[in-house]
Amino acid sequence: MQAVQTQAEIIRRETVARSTLLLELRAKDLFSAGRPEPGQFVMLGPLKGDSTDPFLNRPFSIHRLSGSDRLELLIAVVGRGTRIIGTLEPGQRLSLLGPLGNGFSLPDPKRPALLVAGGLGVAPLFFLAEELCSQGARPRLLYGAGSVDLLVPTDGLQAQGGSVKLATDDGSAGFHGFVSGLLEEEPEEPGAYLAACGPMEMLKAVADVAESRKLELEVSLESRMACGLGACLGCTVFLPGGANRRVCCDGPVFLAREVFGP
Numbered sequence: 001m002q003a004v005q006t007q008a009e010i011i012r013r014e015t016v017a018r019s020t021l022l023l024e025l026r027a028k029d030l031f032s033a034g035r036p037e038p039g040q041f042v043m044l045g046p047l048k049g050d051s052t053d054p055f056l057n058r059p060f061s062i063h064r065l066s067g068s069d070r071l072e073l074l075i076a077v078v079g080r081g082t083r084i085i086g087t088l089e090p091g092q093r094l095s096l097l098g099p100l101g102n103g104f105s106l107p108d109p110k111r112p113a114l115l116v117a118g119g120l121g122v123a124p125l126f127f128l129a130e131e132l133c134s135q136g137a138r139p140r141l142l143y144g145a146g147s148v149d150l151l152v153p154t155d156g157l158q159a160q161g162g163s164v165k166l167a168t169d170d171g172s173a174g175f176h177g178f179v180s181g182l183l184e185e186e187p188e189e190p191g192a193y194l195a196a197c198g199p200m201e202m203l204k205a206v207a208d209v210a211e212s213r214k215l216e217l218e219v220s221l222e223s224r225m226a227c228g229l230g231a232c233l234g235c236t237v238f239l240p241g242g243a244n245r246r247v248c249c250d251g252p253v254f255l256a257r258e259v260f261g262p
Contacts, residue, residue, distance in 0.1 A: 118198025144179025
């Protein structure tokens with residue numbers, strides 16, 4: 001699917017967790033070449049007009065599609081660029097480039113599907129979970145964060161046929177510990193589909209569980225990006241055996257064995 005450069009209108013801005021915003025955008029042109037896929041992302045840039053602040057675009061995974069021309073993003077307010085985005089009001093516009101990257105492969109709806117999210121890694125996995133539900137699957141989302149105030153709402157997934165189990169590092173909600181520990185408590189299911197997104201340390205722990213259970217695992221990598229098109233090489237990751245890949249256009253979804261080795 002070819003990416004488009006367009007202007008997106010802000011429909012809604014809502015605080016959904018500590019230092020985390022949900023931004024709903026109307027971007028009709030984004031859907032002109034087809035429907036974005038779970039795991040793809042967009043680049044948000046400066047306001048419409050002559051502004052160059054912030055100078056570099058910021059990448060955000062698509063969290064969900066909320067209509068035929070709308071999408072939702074989760075934004076962690078951590079620096080100057082995201083603080084500026086967080087001040088924008090409904091009706092304002094900003095530059096958007098997308099959809100970008102390669103998404104998750106969608107398994108047969110009859111296969112058990114287990115999705116493991118850490119922090120803002122829940123964004124692409126929630127999109128994937130909703131897509132699987134729409135196909136008749138019953139995905140299970142394991143979602144972890146540092147504490148309960150960092151968890152974004154996931155209630156809508158249960159209403160669609162999915163399920164959610166929570167983990168927090170401090171035990172303030174759900175399982176007391178890392179989400180990879182919650183995964184270890186899940187029963188083994190031969191042939192299950194497994195996908196994960198979150199910090200690299202978490203992905204490695206999930207990959208270890210997948211290897212021990214002989215499950216294929218897809219991981220969505222998080223990376224800083226400047227262009228999103230593979231030109232700047234700023235998101236290059238170095239893989240076992242000396243190969244390198246660009247997260248923006250070779251990913252962000254990879255097989256775990258590509259990233260961590262067999």
